[in-house]
């Protein structure tokens with residue numbers, strides 16, 4: 001018998017449409033409904049019994065915290081159903097890494113949850129969505145994909161939803177995980193080479209079934225000539241944590257340090273992250289994190305550090321606990 005896979009559609013370029021076949025970059029995202037996506041790919045019926053649900057129809061840069069909660073709650077409810085073997089989520093590429101990480105942290109299931117997106121709309125020459133979706137459904141229906149956390153299938157690769165980031169804005173090979181892909185999909189068969197070691201899904205201390213809202217967390221970038229304007233304003237905006245996306249090893253300009261100290265003194269958690277795509281921030285290197293009571297974001301880019309901070313703050317605002325969470329997830 002074939003596995004039962006539910007496709008939750010949220011929009012993005014994988015549901016996009018352009019005026020002509022040469023429009024690979026100028027097109028409208030989030031136009032095509034999930035039923036049409038499924039009907040356009042009859043090959044799906046060979047690897048799984050699929051059914052679709054339209055959860056949202058938006059370009060992913062416009063998704064909100066409330067959208068994240070609604071989606072994760074739906075994924076969690078479906079994963080509890082005995083007649084569901086796996087879940088695929090079609091999504092825009094711009095923020096799919098954030099949603100993937102959020103689900104990794106909050107949905108308690110061993111069943112495969114596979115994110116999928118495309119860099120070109122379905123109307124374009126060499127559109128990548130159909131094969132990516134076929135790959136996602138075949139991975140979601142595979143027992144080998146169980147217990148590996150939330151995944152992303154793009155460009156023949158199976159990526160860890162925790163590690164993966166969009167590293168190129170145009171190419172179909174846009175997604176890279178700095179610690180390597182987990183596997184590959186070829187002709188609907190998945191091949192595995194590694195598994196994540198960070199805590200996720202079943203082993204997470206966070207559970208979407210008990211999370212009702214997310215605290216506001218914002219990001220301030222570091223760069224040459226940076227002024228304290230953004231940090232000072234954010235400090236007064238009601239946020240619970242501020243991610244500093246600094247250059248290099250998450251370094252912080254001398255003239256900004258007093259502003260970050262003030263933010264911390266006002267009870268806001270300061271998390272030091274790096275804007276460099278790869279690598280990880282080392283505690284007490286560049287800045288005395290122990291002395292300032294700051295947290296470091298480990299290997300998470302600012303946008304992923306924000307996701308973990310929001311989730312962690314639903315349980316604790318103790319900086320020692322938060323640092324433990326940043327090491328473990």
Ligand SMILES: NC(=O)C[C@H](N)C(=O)O
Pocket residue numbers: 011012013014029058059060061091092093094095117118119120
């Ligand atoms: N390729 C894409 O999906 C980009 C689009 N802006 C989105 O994230 O929805």
